Amino acid sequence: MTVFADTPRWPRHGMLWGHLISDTSLAELHEIAARAGLPPRSFDLDHYDWPTAARDALAAAGVRVVGDGELTRILIASGLRIRLRDRPAARARRSAEHAAELGLEPVPQDLIVGMLGHVDPLPERPGSFRLSRDTPEGAARIEAHDALGRRSAEKMLAQLEALSLARTGTGFVGQVMDGPTPAP
Structure with a gap:
Protein backbone atom coordinates (compact mmCIF):
# COMPACT_ATOMS: atom_id res chain seq x y z
CA MET A 1 0.00 0.00 0.00
CA THR A 2 1.45 3.29 -1.14
CA VAL A 3 0.26 6.83 -1.73
CA PHE A 4 1.61 8.62 -4.80
CA ALA A 5 1.80 12.22 -6.00
CA ASP A 6 2.75 13.88 -9.24
CA THR A 7 4.58 17.17 -9.67
CA PRO A 8 2.33 20.23 -9.30
CA ARG A 9 1.77 21.88 -12.67
CA TRP A 10 -1.93 22.84 -12.75
CA PRO A 11 -2.52 26.54 -11.94
CA ARG A 12 -5.48 27.62 -9.80
CA HIS A 13 -5.91 30.27 -7.09
CA GLY A 14 -2.44 31.69 -7.83
CA MET A 15 -0.68 28.38 -7.05
CA LEU A 16 0.41 25.23 -8.81
CA TRP A 17 -1.39 22.02 -7.85
CA GLY A 18 -0.62 18.32 -8.15
CA HIS A 19 -2.61 15.15 -7.49
CA LEU A 20 -2.35 12.65 -4.64
CA ILE A 21 -3.70 9.10 -5.04
CA SER A 22 -3.68 5.71 -3.35
CA ASP A 23 -2.98 2.43 -5.07
CA THR A 24 -5.36 0.53 -2.77
CA SER A 25 -8.00 2.50 -0.87
CA LEU A 26 -9.60 5.85 -0.24
CA ALA A 27 -9.25 5.23 3.51
CA GLU A 28 -5.47 5.06 3.08
CA LEU A 29 -5.56 8.18 0.91
CA HIS A 30 -7.58 10.13 3.51
CA GLU A 31 -5.24 8.99 6.30
CA ILE A 32 -2.06 10.09 4.50
CA ALA A 33 -3.65 13.37 3.36
CA ALA A 34 -4.61 14.16 6.97
CA ARG A 35 -1.13 13.22 8.20
CA ALA A 36 0.35 15.60 5.60
CA GLY A 37 -2.02 18.38 6.69
CA LEU A 38 -4.06 18.59 3.50
CA PRO A 39 -7.53 20.03 4.13
CA PRO A 40 -10.42 17.58 3.59
CA ARG A 41 -11.84 20.05 1.05
CA SER A 42 -8.98 19.25 -1.33
CA PHE A 43 -10.42 15.76 -1.95
CA ASP A 44 -11.96 15.38 -5.42
CA LEU A 45 -13.78 12.03 -5.83
CA ASP A 46 -10.67 9.85 -6.37
CA HIS A 47 -7.69 12.09 -5.52
CA TYR A 48 -6.54 15.05 -3.44
CA ASP A 49 -5.31 18.26 -5.01
CA TRP A 50 -2.17 19.51 -3.27
CA PRO A 51 -0.20 22.76 -3.59
CA THR A 52 3.56 22.94 -4.11
CA ALA A 53 3.95 24.22 -0.52
CA ALA A 54 2.81 20.81 0.80
CA ARG A 55 5.70 18.89 -0.80
CA ASP A 56 7.78 18.51 2.41
CA ALA A 57 4.75 17.41 4.46
CA LEU A 58 3.85 14.82 1.82
CA ALA A 59 7.42 13.49 1.80
CA ALA A 60 7.37 13.26 5.61
CA ALA A 61 4.10 11.28 5.36
CA GLY A 62 5.80 8.75 3.06
CA VAL A 63 4.27 9.82 -0.25
CA ARG A 64 6.16 8.70 -3.36
CA VAL A 65 6.41 11.23 -6.22
CA VAL A 66 5.99 9.79 -9.74
CA GLY A 67 5.43 11.19 -13.23
CA ASP A 68 1.96 12.15 -14.49
CA GLY A 69 1.62 9.12 -16.76
CA GLU A 70 2.68 6.70 -14.05
CA LEU A 71 0.27 8.32 -11.58
CA THR A 72 -2.59 7.82 -14.03
CA ARG A 73 -1.63 4.18 -14.63
CA ILE A 74 -1.47 3.52 -10.88
CA LEU A 75 -4.88 5.13 -10.32
CA ILE A 76 -6.46 3.11 -13.15
CA ALA A 77 -4.93 -0.13 -11.82
CA SER A 78 -6.18 0.65 -8.30
CA GLY A 79 -9.81 0.49 -9.45
CA LEU A 80 -10.45 3.83 -7.68
CA ARG A 81 -10.28 6.05 -10.75
CA ILE A 82 -13.33 8.00 -11.81
CA ARG A 83 -12.91 8.82 -15.50
CA LEU A 84 -13.40 12.39 -16.64
CA ARG A 85 -16.55 11.47 -18.57
CA ASP A 86 -17.97 9.73 -15.45
Whole structure:
Protein backbone atom coordinates (compact mmCIF):
# COMPACT_ATOMS: atom_id res chain seq x y z
CA MET A 1 0.00 0.00 0.00
CA THR A 2 1.45 3.29 -1.14
CA VAL A 3 0.26 6.83 -1.73
CA PHE A 4 1.61 8.62 -4.80
CA ALA A 5 1.80 12.22 -6.00
CA ASP A 6 2.75 13.88 -9.24
CA THR A 7 4.58 17.17 -9.67
CA PRO A 8 2.33 20.23 -9.30
CA ARG A 9 1.77 21.88 -12.67
CA TRP A 10 -1.93 22.84 -12.75
CA PRO A 11 -2.52 26.54 -11.94
CA ARG A 12 -5.48 27.62 -9.80
CA HIS A 13 -5.91 30.27 -7.09
CA GLY A 14 -2.44 31.69 -7.83
CA MET A 15 -0.68 28.38 -7.05
CA LEU A 16 0.41 25.23 -8.81
CA TRP A 17 -1.39 22.02 -7.85
CA GLY A 18 -0.62 18.32 -8.15
CA HIS A 19 -2.61 15.15 -7.49
CA LEU A 20 -2.35 12.65 -4.64
CA ILE A 21 -3.70 9.10 -5.04
CA SER A 22 -3.68 5.71 -3.35
CA ASP A 23 -2.98 2.43 -5.07
CA THR A 24 -5.36 0.53 -2.77
CA SER A 25 -8.00 2.50 -0.87
CA LEU A 26 -9.60 5.85 -0.24
CA ALA A 27 -9.25 5.23 3.51
CA GLU A 28 -5.47 5.06 3.08
CA LEU A 29 -5.56 8.18 0.91
CA HIS A 30 -7.58 10.13 3.51
CA GLU A 31 -5.24 8.99 6.30
CA ILE A 32 -2.06 10.09 4.50
CA ALA A 33 -3.65 13.37 3.36
CA ALA A 34 -4.61 14.16 6.97
CA ARG A 35 -1.13 13.22 8.20
CA ALA A 36 0.35 15.60 5.60
CA GLY A 37 -2.02 18.38 6.69
CA LEU A 38 -4.06 18.59 3.50
CA PRO A 39 -7.53 20.03 4.13
CA PRO A 40 -10.42 17.58 3.59
CA ARG A 41 -11.84 20.05 1.05
CA SER A 42 -8.98 19.25 -1.33
CA PHE A 43 -10.42 15.76 -1.95
CA ASP A 44 -11.96 15.38 -5.42
CA LEU A 45 -13.78 12.03 -5.83
CA ASP A 46 -10.67 9.85 -6.37
CA HIS A 47 -7.69 12.09 -5.52
CA TYR A 48 -6.54 15.05 -3.44
CA ASP A 49 -5.31 18.26 -5.01
CA TRP A 50 -2.17 19.51 -3.27
CA PRO A 51 -0.20 22.76 -3.59
CA THR A 52 3.56 22.94 -4.11
CA ALA A 53 3.95 24.22 -0.52
CA ALA A 54 2.81 20.81 0.80
CA ARG A 55 5.70 18.89 -0.80
CA ASP A 56 7.78 18.51 2.41
CA ALA A 57 4.75 17.41 4.46
CA LEU A 58 3.85 14.82 1.82
CA ALA A 59 7.42 13.49 1.80
CA ALA A 60 7.37 13.26 5.61
CA ALA A 61 4.10 11.28 5.36
CA GLY A 62 5.80 8.75 3.06
CA VAL A 63 4.27 9.82 -0.25
CA ARG A 64 6.16 8.70 -3.36
CA VAL A 65 6.41 11.23 -6.22
CA VAL A 66 5.99 9.79 -9.74
CA GLY A 67 5.43 11.19 -13.23
CA ASP A 68 1.96 12.15 -14.49
CA GLY A 69 1.62 9.12 -16.76
CA GLU A 70 2.68 6.70 -14.05
CA LEU A 71 0.27 8.32 -11.58
CA THR A 72 -2.59 7.82 -14.03
CA ARG A 73 -1.63 4.18 -14.63
CA ILE A 74 -1.47 3.52 -10.88
CA LEU A 75 -4.88 5.13 -10.32
CA ILE A 76 -6.46 3.11 -13.15
CA ALA A 77 -4.93 -0.13 -11.82
CA SER A 78 -6.18 0.65 -8.30
CA GLY A 79 -9.81 0.49 -9.45
CA LEU A 80 -10.45 3.83 -7.68
CA ARG A 81 -10.28 6.05 -10.75
CA ILE A 82 -13.33 8.00 -11.81
CA ARG A 83 -12.91 8.82 -15.50
CA LEU A 84 -13.40 12.39 -16.64
CA ARG A 85 -16.55 11.47 -18.57
CA ASP A 86 -17.97 9.73 -15.45
CA ARG A 87 -17.26 12.58 -13.03
CA PRO A 88 -20.54 14.50 -13.62
CA ALA A 89 -22.55 11.34 -12.86
CA ALA A 90 -20.41 10.64 -9.77
CA ARG A 91 -21.03 14.19 -8.53
CA ALA A 92 -24.76 13.84 -9.24
CA ARG A 93 -24.89 10.58 -7.22
CA ARG A 94 -22.99 12.19 -4.35
CA SER A 95 -25.31 15.21 -4.45
CA ALA A 96 -28.43 13.01 -4.45
CA GLU A 97 -27.13 10.98 -1.49
CA HIS A 98 -26.26 14.10 0.50
CA ALA A 99 -29.58 15.77 -0.36
CA ALA A 100 -31.42 12.63 0.78
CA GLU A 101 -29.54 12.75 4.12
CA LEU A 102 -31.07 16.17 4.73
CA GLY A 103 -34.41 15.67 3.00
CA LEU A 104 -33.56 18.40 0.47
CA GLU A 105 -35.61 18.60 -2.72
CA PRO A 106 -34.95 19.32 -5.49
CA VAL A 107 -31.34 18.12 -5.57
CA PRO A 108 -28.90 20.94 -6.43
CA GLN A 109 -26.35 20.53 -9.21
CA ASP A 110 -23.53 19.81 -6.72
CA LEU A 111 -23.86 19.34 -2.96
CA ILE A 112 -21.54 18.14 -0.22
CA VAL A 113 -22.65 17.83 3.38
CA GLY A 114 -19.59 17.96 5.62
CA MET A 115 -15.99 18.89 5.02
CA LEU A 116 -14.78 16.08 2.74
CA GLY A 117 -14.50 17.21 -0.86
CA HIS A 118 -15.38 20.25 -2.90
CA VAL A 119 -18.09 21.13 -5.37
CA ASP A 120 -17.55 22.22 -8.96
CA PRO A 121 -16.46 25.82 -9.62
CA LEU A 122 -19.05 28.54 -10.14
CA PRO A 123 -20.34 28.31 -13.71
CA GLU A 124 -20.39 31.37 -15.95
CA ARG A 125 -24.20 31.54 -15.98
CA PRO A 126 -26.38 34.34 -14.59
CA GLY A 127 -28.24 33.27 -11.46
CA SER A 128 -25.67 30.63 -10.49
CA PHE A 129 -24.05 30.50 -7.09
CA ARG A 130 -21.57 28.57 -5.01
CA LEU A 131 -21.58 28.65 -1.24
CA SER A 132 -19.36 27.12 1.42
CA ARG A 133 -19.73 26.93 5.18
CA ASP A 134 -17.01 25.40 7.36
CA THR A 135 -18.64 25.51 10.80
CA PRO A 136 -22.26 25.30 11.95
CA GLU A 137 -22.10 28.78 13.48
CA GLY A 138 -19.86 30.36 10.83
CA ALA A 139 -20.69 32.70 8.05
CA ALA A 140 -21.15 31.25 4.58
CA ARG A 141 -18.89 32.28 1.73
CA ILE A 142 -21.07 33.03 -1.28
CA GLU A 143 -19.85 33.39 -4.86
CA ALA A 144 -22.36 34.70 -7.41
CA HIS A 145 -22.23 36.66 -10.65
CA ASP A 146 -25.35 38.68 -9.92
CA ALA A 147 -28.05 39.59 -7.40
CA LEU A 148 -30.24 36.65 -8.49
CA GLY A 149 -27.40 34.22 -7.73
CA ARG A 150 -26.79 35.84 -4.33
CA ARG A 151 -30.50 35.71 -3.42
CA SER A 152 -30.67 32.07 -4.55
CA ALA A 153 -27.63 31.23 -2.42
CA GLU A 154 -29.11 32.91 0.64
CA LYS A 155 -32.41 31.06 0.13
CA MET A 156 -30.54 27.74 -0.28
CA LEU A 157 -28.49 28.39 2.87
CA ALA A 158 -31.65 29.08 4.88
CA GLN A 159 -33.21 25.85 3.59
CA LEU A 160 -30.05 23.80 4.28
CA GLU A 161 -29.74 25.34 7.74
CA ALA A 162 -33.33 24.47 8.67
CA LEU A 163 -33.04 20.91 7.35
CA SER A 164 -29.69 20.32 9.05
CA LEU A 165 -30.95 21.65 12.37
CA ALA A 166 -34.06 19.45 12.14
CA ARG A 167 -32.08 16.31 11.20
CA THR A 168 -28.87 16.71 13.20
CA GLY A 169 -29.43 19.45 15.76
CA THR A 170 -26.57 21.49 14.29
CA GLY A 171 -26.28 23.99 11.48
CA PHE A 172 -25.30 23.19 7.92
CA VAL A 173 -21.64 22.52 7.11
CA GLY A 174 -20.68 21.86 3.51
CA GLN A 175 -20.80 23.27 0.02
CA VAL A 176 -23.36 23.68 -2.71
CA MET A 177 -23.23 24.90 -6.30
CA ASP A 178 -26.46 25.49 -8.18
CA GLY A 179 -28.24 27.79 -10.57
CA PRO A 180 -30.49 27.75 -13.57
CA THR A 181 -30.21 24.62 -15.68
CA PRO A 182 -28.29 25.39 -18.87
CA ALA A 183 -30.28 25.38 -22.10
CA PRO A 184 -29.65 22.28 -24.29
